[in-house]
Amino acid sequence: MSVITPTRRSPRTPASRPARSTRRAGTGRLAAALLSPTFLVLGLVIGYPVVAALRLSFQVSSESIDPETGFKVTRTSFGLDNYSTVFTGENFLRPWWNTTSFALASVTLEVLIGVAMALVMHRALRGRALVRAAVLVPWAIPTAISGLLWKWIFNSEGVANDLLNSKILWSTDGFHAWASVVIADTWKTAPFIGLLVLAGLQVIPGELYEAARVDGASSWRTFWRITLPLVRPALVVAVLFRILDVLRMFDLPYLLVGPRKHSVETLSMIAFQEMSNLRFGTAAAYATVLFAYVAVVAFAFVKLFGADLIGRGTRSQR
Amino acid sequence: MLNDQITMSSDREPEMLRDCACVGSNSKEEHVSSSQLSRAGGTRPAARGTRRVRGTMAVSVSAALFAAVLAGCSSDSSSEEPAGGPEKSADRGPITLATGKDTTGTIQDQLDRWNKDHPKEKVTLIELPESADQQRQQFVQNAQTKSDAYTVLNLDPVLVSEFAANQWIDEIPAGDFALDKMLPSVVETGKYFGKQYAVPFNTNAGLLFYRKDLLDKVGAEPPKTWQEMKDTCAKVAKLPEGKGVDCYAGQFDKYEGLTVNFSEAVTSAGGTIVDEQGKATVDTPEAKKGLQFLVDGFKDGTFPKSSITYQEEDGRRAFQAGKLLFHRQWPYQWTLANATDGSSKVAGKFGIATLPGLDGPGRSSLGGLNLAVSKYAKNKATALDFMKYFASEENARTNLEVTSSAPPYAALYDDPALQKKFPYLATLKQSLDTALSRPPVVRYGDATAAIQESASAAMNGKKSVDDALAEMQKNLSAAIDEK
Numbered sequence A: 001m002s003v004i005t006p007t008r009r010s011p012r013t014p015a016s017r018p019a020r021s022t023r024r025a026g027t028g029r030l031a032a033a034l035l036s037p038t039f040l041v042l043g044l045v046i047g048y049p050v051v052a053a054l055r056l057s058f059q060v061s062s063e064s065i066d067p068e069t070g071f072k073v074t075r076t077s078f079g080l081d082n083y084s085t086v087f088t089g090e091n092f093l094r095p096w097w098n099t100t101s102f103a104l105a106s107v108t109l110e111v112l113i114g115v116a117m118a119l120v121m122h123r124a125l126r127g128r129a130l131v132r133a134a135v136l137v138p139w140a141i142p143t144a145i146s147g148l149l150w151k152w153i154f155n156s157e158g159v160a161n162d163l164l165n166s167k168i169l170w171s172t173d174g175f176h177a178w179a180s181v182v183i184a185d186t187w188k189t190a191p192f193i194g195l196l197v198l199a200g201l202q203v204i205p206g207e208l209y210e211a212a213r214v215d216g217a218s219s220w221r222t223f224w225r226i227t228l229p230l231v232r233p234a235l236v237v238a239v240l241f242r243i244l245d246v247l248r249m250f251d252l253p254y255l256l257v258g259p260r261k262h263s264v265e266t267l268s269m270i271a272f273q274e275m276s277n278l279r280f281g282t283a284a285a286y287a288t289v290l291f292a293y294v295a296v297v298a299f300a301f302v303k304l305f306g307a308d309l310i311g312r313g314t315r316s317q318r
Numbered sequence B: 001m002l003n004d005q006i007t008m009s010s011d012r013e014p015e016m017l018r019d020c021a022c023v024g025s026n027s028k029e030e031h032v033s034s035s036q037l038s039r040a041g042g043t044r045p046a047a048r049g050t051r052r053v054r055g056t057m058a059v060s061v062s063a064a065l066f067a068a069v070l071a072g073c074s075s076d077s078s079s080e081e082p083a084g085g086p087e088k089s090a091d092r093g094p095i096t097l098a099t100g101k102d103t104t105g106t107i108q109d110q111l112d113r114w115n116k117d118h119p120k121e122k123v124t125l126i127e128l129p130e131s132a133d134q135q136r137q138q139f140v141q142n143a144q145t146k147s148d149a150y151t152v153l154n155l156d157p158v159l160v161s162e163f164a165a166n167q168w169i170d171e172i173p174a175g176d177f178a179l180d181k182m183l184p185s186v187v188e189t190g191k192y193f194g195k196q197y198a199v200p201f202n203t204n205a206g207l208l209f210y211r212k213d214l215l216d217k218v219g220a221e222p223p224k225t226w227q228e229m230k231d232t233c234a235k236v237a238k239l240p241e242g243k244g245v246d247c248y249a250g251q252f253d254k255y256e257g258l259t260v261n262f263s264e265a266v267t268s269a270g271g272t273i274v275d276e277q278g279k280a281t282v283d284t285p286e287a288k289k290g291l292q293f294l295v296d297g298f299k300d301g302t303f304p305k306s307s308i309t310y311q312e313e314d315g316r317r318a319f320q321a322g323k324l325l326f327h328r329q330w331p332y333q334w335t336l337a338n339a340t341d342g343s344s345k346v347a348g349k350f351g352i353a354t355l356p357g358l359d360g361p362g363r364s365s366l367g368g369l370n371l372a373v374s375k376y377a378k379n380k381a382t383a384l385d386f387m388k389y390f391a392s393e394e395n396a397r398t399n400l401e402v403t404s405s406a407p408p409y410a411a412l413y414d415d416p417a418l419q420k421k422f423p424y425l426a427t428l429k430q431s432l433d434t435a436l437s438r439p440p441v442v443r444y445g446d447a448t449a450a451i452q453e454s455a456s457a458a459m460n461g462k463k464s465v466d467d468a469l470a471e472m473q474k475n476l477s478a479a480i481d482e483k
Helices: A006-057 A081-087 A090-122 A128-140 A143-153 A159-164 A175-202 A206-214 A219-247 A251-256 A267-276 A280-305 B002-024 B028-041 B048-078 B107-117 B132-144 B157-165 B184-188 B212-217 B226-237 B256-268 B285-299 B305-309 B312-320 B333-337 B380-390 B393-403 B416-421 B425-434 B444-459 B465-481
Strands: A059-065 A072-078 B095-100 B123-128 B152-155 B199-205 B207-211 B246-249 B324-329 B350-353 B366-373
Touching: A006 A059, A006 A280, A059 A081, A059 A280, A081 A280, A090 A128, A090 A175, A090 A219, A090 A267, A090 A280, A128 A175, A143 A159, A143 A175, A143 A251, A175 A219, A175 A251, A206 A219, A219 A280, A251 A267, A267 A280, A267 B132, B095 B107, B095 B132, B095 B380, B107 B123, B107 B380, B107 B393, B123 B132, B132 B157, B152 B157, B152 B380, B157 B366, B157 B444, B184 B199, B184 B366, B184 B425, B199 B425, B207 B212, B207 B333, B207 B425, B212 B226, B212 B350, B226 B246, B226 B324, B246 B312, B256 B285, B256 B444, B285 B444, B285 B465, B305 B312, B312 B324, B312 B333, B366 B380, B393 B416, B416 B425, B444 B465
Parallel strands: B095 B123, B095 B152, B246 B324
Antiparallel strands: A059 A072, B152 B366, B199 B366, B207 B324, B207 B350
C-alpha cells in the first residue's frame, strides 16, 4: 500500500471502509473471473462426463430386430436394470475378486520390493546414480509395451518356461495367468514405490540415526523405530496411489493374457467388453460401481492410515 | 539433505519478492493476475504483455471449447443426415477410404492411380489399427457420432450384419457390380436380409498345410478325414524324423481364431452354427462331433498341449520350426514358410490341401474384407464409382500378384499364369467353394464371445462336451434374439 498522510485519512474514515471492502469484493470477483476458464474446463472434462456416465448407467435400452427390414429398433427407458445386471449372475463376483486380489497381492509385493529398493538406493554406494536410473527403467516403459514384453516372456516357448524348466501355459485360464499379471505389475511399479519412499528417506535427519547408534540400537530396531515411522507419510501416499491404480487395472491383463480370460478379468475389462458390444448403459453401471468401490477403498484407507494428501503435515497423525 | 531444501526454498524467496515488487508499481488488476500466473506456472514471464495475452488466450480457448461442445451436442440432436442411399445420390467430390493398417503398403498406389484420373474426386486413405477389434471400434465411433470422416469402409465380413442392422451402412445397387463373376459364397458375406450392403474386396479361407517330405516317407496322401489324419500322424511318429513333430494345430487360443476353428470343426462334421432361419444350431449331433474332435485332440495328444495358446503366428512359428505335421492356417503362411533366408526349416518341404472333415473334406470359414458405404458420408456417387474401381477384377488381379491376397473373382483362380506363380490357388478355390461365413449375427461380439467361452471350457476339460454345447446354444440364442 502506498503511504497516505494522516491528515487526509481521518476525515475519510467512515467512507474508506466500504470502499476497501468493495475493492476486496472486486478482487474476489476478478479472481473468480480469472479462474473461471479453469473451472469451465474442469467442469467440461471432469464434471460433465461423470454426470453423463451416471445418467447413462440408469438408461436401460431394449433392442429388437424389425422382421421386415432387419433394422435394429432400440427403445430406451430409465430404471435400475443395469445395476441389477451388475449385481447378479456370474459376472459380478469373479471380476470383483480378481480386482481386489490383484490390488492386495501386487501392492503388498510392490511395497516390500519398493522399500528394499529405496533402502538400497539411499545407501551411498558407488554407482548410485546408475542404480537409481536402472531401477526406474521399468517404470518408464508404457504399460502396453511392458504387457507385450511379458507376453513374450510367458509364451509357451518363452523365457519364463525355459528358466523354470517347466511347461506352464501361462496365457490359459487359471492361477498361473493371475500370477503372471501380478509379476508383471510388480516389476513395473515397484520402482514407483521405491522412488517415493526414497524421497521420504532423504528428509530423515541423520542425527536421529547417530543418536540411535550412540544408544546402541540394532539396525533392525533403527529401521522399525526410526526409518519406518518417519517414512510412513510418503509410503502411505505411494500405497494409496498404487491401490487406486490397481483397482482400475485394465491394460496389463488385457494385453498380457487377453480379454475374457476369467482368472484375470477385472471390472474395467468387463465395462470395456460391455461398451464394445454397444451396451453403454451396462458399461456405465459397471464403471459407476467401480468408481464407488475405489472411492470407498480410498476413503477407508485414508481414515485407517491417515494418508496426508492435502499437505497438512505429519502432526495430525499423533 | 534438509539443508539442501532450506537453501532451495530460500533461493526462491527473493525471486518471488522481486516479482511482487516489480508488479506493485503497476495497476492493481495486473497485480492479481500476474502473481497468480507466476505462482501457477512457476516461471516468470519475460514481459507483462505476454501475461495478458496468455490470459485472454486461455479464456478464448475455453470459450471455443465450450462452443465446440455445444455445437457437438446440438448437431447430435438435430441429426442432419445426408438423404438417401448411394444410388440416389449424385454428389461428387473428394472421399476417404477407411481400412485397417495397410501392411502391404500397396493401397496408396491403387489410390494414386484413381486420383490421377479423377482429380476432382480424390480418395484419401485413412489407416486404422491393425487389429480387427480396434478397427471395429473406430468404425462404430464414426457411426455413433454420425461423422462424415469415413466414406468407404473396408469391413470384416462378420461386421456387415451389425452395421446394416444399425443402419450405419447403405444398401448398394448390386447390379452395378460384377457380383456374378465372384464366388457365390463370398458374395453372400455382403448380404443382410437379402439385400446387398457390401462388395467383397478380397477373401480368405483356411488351408491344411502339411509336411510333404514326411508324408512321402510313409507313403501317405494328404488326409481327407480327421481319422486319416490321425492315422498318418501315427505312422509318421514311428519315423526317426518324426520325433518331436506334433500332429495338428489350429488357432485354439480364446480369441476370434477359436470361433473360426470351432465353426470349421462343426461345419466339417456336417453341422452349422446358425441355420437358414438364423437360429442357433450348436446343440445338434453334428456340432457335438465337431467339438468332440477338438476336445479329443487335446486328450489323445493329436494336438500339442501348448496349441491351446496358439494364435496364427504361434502356430506359424511351430510349423516353420518343423514341429508340426499338419497345420490349419490362412494362405499367407505359404510365402513365409517358403522363405529361404533361414527363417523357415520347412521351405520347399510342405504342401497344402483343403481342410479334412469327419467323413470327407471339411469346410472352411471365410475371412476377407468387404467394401461398404457409410450412411453419414458425403459424395456417395463418387464412393460407388470408386468401389467399382477398387473391387474390380483388374484391381483384384494386381492385388493378388503384388500382395498375394485372395481375390473374390472365380476366373482368377483358373488363370494359368497366376496358378504358376501361386501354386496354392486351385486348392484355395476348392476351399472357398464350400466355405461358409461365420455366423451372420447382428450382435456378433456377443455371439463370438459365447462360442469362445463354451468351446474353450470344453477344450480345457473344464466342461463336458454336452454341457458346453448346451451352454453355447443358450448364450448364442440369447445373442441372436436380442434383449
